[in-house]
Amino acid sequence: MKQSAIVIPGDTPEISWHIPVLEFAGPHANAVPKVYIQAALHANELPGVAALHLLCARLGDAEAAGMIRGDITIVPQANPIGAAQAHFGEMKGRFDLGSRGNYNRDFPLIASSARHELLLGLDRLTAPERLKRELLHRALGADLVLDLHCDDESLPYAYIDSAFWPEASDLASALQMDAVFLSDGESSAFEEAVSYAWKQERGGKDFLLPGRLSVTVELRGRRDVGPNVARRDADGLWAFLQARGIVEGDAPALEPYSGPAFALDTIEMIKAPVPGTVLFHRDIGERVEAGDLLAVLIPRPGFPEHDVEVRAPQAGLVVTRSSARFARRRDDLMKIGCAGNTGAGRKSGALED
Numbered sequence: 444m445k446q447s448a449i450v451i452p453g454d455t456p457e458i459s460w461h462i463p464v465l466e467f468a469g470p471h472a473n474a475v476p477k478v479y480i481q482a483a484l485h486a487n488e489l490p491g492v493a494a495l496h497l498l499c500a501r502l503g504d505a506e507a508a509g510m511i512r513g514d515i516t517i518v519p520q521a522n523p524i525g526a527a528q529a530h531f532g533e534m535k536g537r538f539d540l541g542s543r544g545n546y547n548r549d550f551p552l553i554a555s556s557a558r559h560e561l562l563l564g565l566d567r568l569t570a571p572e573r574l575k576r577e578l579l580h581r582a583l584g585a586d587l588v589l590d591l592h593c594d595d596e597s598l599p600y601a602y603i604d605s606a607f608w609p610e611a612s613d614l615a616s617a618l619q620m621d622a623v624f625l626s627d628g629e630s631s632a633f634e635e636a637v638s639y640a641w642k643q644e645r646g647g648k649d650f651l652l653p654g655r656l657s658v659t660v661e662l663r664g665r666r667d668v669g670p671n672v673a674r675r676d677a678d679g680l681w682a683f684l685q686a687r688g689i690v691e692g693d694a695p696a697l698e699p700y701s702g703p704a705f706a707l708d709t710i711e712m713i714k715a716p717v718p719g720t721v722l723f724h725r726d727i728g729e730r731v732e733a734g735d736l737l738a739v740l741i742p743r744p745g746f747p748e749h750d751v752e753v754r755a756p757q758a759g760l761v762v763t764r765s766s767a768r769f770a771r772r773r774d775d776l777m778k779i780g781c782a783g784n785t786g787a788g789r790k791s792g793a794l795e796d
Contacts, residue, residue, distance in 0.1 A: 444466065444467055445465070445466040445468065446466075447463075447464045447466070448461045448462060448464060449461070449462040449464060449581075451573050452570065453570055454541070454569055454570050462518060462520070462521060462522075462523060462577075463518070463519065464518055464581070465499055465519070466514065466516050466517075467502050467506050467511050467514070467515040467516075467517075468506075468511070468514050469511040469689070470512070471513055474512075474513075475512050475687070475688050475689050476513060476586035476654065476655075476687060476688075476689060477514045477515075477586050477587070478513065478514070478585055478586070478588075479518075479581060479584070479585035479587070479588045479589070480515070480516070480517050480518070480588075480591065480680070481517075481589075482495050482518070482519055482521060482591040483520045483521055483522055483526070483536070483591075484521045484546055484547050484578070484590060484633060485522070485525070485546055485547055485592055486520075486523070486525030486528075486534060486546070487525070487526075487534045488537075488591075488593040489593075489668045490593045490665075490673070491591025491660070491676075492519055492591075493668050493669075493672075493673035493676075494591065494672075494677045495517055495519040495677075495680075497673050497674055497677035498517070498680050499517055499519065501677065501681060502515060505691075510691040511689070511691075512688060512689055512690065513688075513689040514585075515684070515689065516581060521578055522536065522546055522574065524570055524571060524574060525537070525539065525546055528540045539571045541569070541571075542571060545796060546574075546575075547590075547632050547633055548630070548632060548793070548796075550575050550579055550631050550636035551576065551579065551636065552631060552636055552639050552640075553639075553640055554640055554644055555640040555643065555644050556644060558583040558584070558640070559580070561577075561579055561583075562576065562577070578633065579633065579636055579637070582637050582657070583637060583640055586654060586655055587655070587656045587689075588634065588637050588656065588657040588658070589614075589656075589658055590633050590634045590657075590658065590659045591660050591662060592659055592660065593662045593667065594661045594664055594665075595665060595764065595765050595766045595767075596763065596764040596765065596766050597661055597663050597664045597762065597763040597764070598620075598621035598622060598663065598727050598728055599618060599621055599662055600620050600621060600622040600624060600661050600762055601614070601623055601624070601658050601659060601660045601661060602626045602634065602658065603615075603623055603625060603626065603656075603658050603704075604625075604626050604627075604634075604635065604638045604657065605625045605628075606642065606650060606652045607638075607651075607652060607657070607658070608625055608704065609704075610653060610656070611656050611658060612699065612700040613686045613697055613700075614658065614660075614683050616699065616700040617679045617682040617686060617697055618660065618676065618679035618680070618683070619675070619679060620702060621702055621728065622704075622760060622762050623702065623703070623704040624704075624710060624780070625704055625706050625707065626707055627707060628648055629791035629792045630791075630792040631792075632793055633659070634657045634658055637657035638652065638655075641657070662676055664763075665766065666766070681694075682694055703760065703780055706784075707794060708789055709759075709781045709782065709784055709785060710778055710779070711756055711757065711759060711777075711778070711779040711781055711787070712775060712777075712789075712795075713738075713755075713775070713777040713778070714773050714775055714776060715770035715771065715772060715773060716751055716753065716773075717740055717751050717772060718742060718769075718770060718771050719740040719741045719751070719769070719770065720740070720768060720769055721740060721767070721768050721769065721770050721776065722739040723737070723738045723764060723776075724736045724737060725761055726761065726764065727762065727763060727764050728760075729761050730759070730761075731755040731758060731759060731760075731779065732755065733755055733757045733758050734755060735754060735755045736752055736754055737753045737754060737776070737777060738752075738753045738776055739751070739752055739753070740752075740753065753776065756786065757783055759781035759782070760779065760780045760781075761777055762778045762780050763777060763778040764776070765777070775795065778794070
């Protein structure tokens with residue numbers, strides 16, 4: 444295993460950030476896909492950190508046994524800038540406190556042939572901007588790119604550009620996902636910046652990309668960090684690497700993925716119509732019918748006549764739920780994957796800011 448670090452100079456004197464990078468080299472690097480996996484770009488999303496910690500130990504043993512066929516790069520905790528940003532005792536790892544920018548938005552949209560230009564003129568950029576360019580530069584050197592995140596309270600699912608589907612169903616099977624969201628490649632998130640770069644080499648966005656993959660994996664919810672789930676996710680990543688021929692082994696063939704694949708236009712984003720205390724009536728993993736009661740909001744405690752019911756606009760699967768039990772007006776409460784298009788008029792791009 445080769446160890447190195449990405450060094451990001453801070454935006455105040457005498458501060459810098461060091462991001463460990465672990466590289467496992469195989470003798471057949473030109474014959475099998477190159478892999479890049481990172482976790483905790485949203486620094487407070489830690490299930491992927493735990494999974495990669497266990498996976499790296501397994502890859503170290505495999506390298507010693509000569510079982511690794513292709514090159515694998517792991518960045519097990521990709522955002523120390525966000526990890527250091529706490530406010531009143533809580534890590535604020537999704538948004539940069541200085542710029543207010545989402546760490547998983549505003550990645551440069553370039554062609555992959557311009558990959559090395561990402562590292563030009565870095566001294567003019569802020570630390571979060573440099574971080575994004577350094578990570579994207581490394582990812583564009585790979586063929587298979589996995590960005591490990593999690594949601595709030597959530598089933599395991601993934602955002603997968605339809606350019607990779609259904610070929611990417613082996614990843615959904617290996618990680619035992621309960622759902623897949625087929626994205627449209629129209630945002631500036633990390634995984635879509637990678638696929639955008641590849642598509643530019645093919646002449647535009649409406650192309651399949653066989654043998655490639657760039658995906659955001661949502662490993663359940665923020666509290667789902669522990670030895671059992673980490674081991675399950677590390678096993679799933681290992682099974683995926685075996686299925687793609689990157690590591691050797693005698694693992695059984697993956698079962699075909701049998702879960703739903705929802706286009707983003709069919710994801711009902713359930714929002715709070717009024718502010719107040721939230722009483723959820725349905726949980727993640729439950730199937731609901733149109734009109735089912737999802738939650739009750741209490742805007743005026745002590746005055747039940749002002750309670751507001753939130754009901755399902757159509758039938759579907761509750762994939763995520765907010766862990767907060769107080770909502771501001773228009774806060775997200777749930778994501779429900781449905782068969783029909785939402786009537787909310789979704790804009791292209793990411794579902795959330």
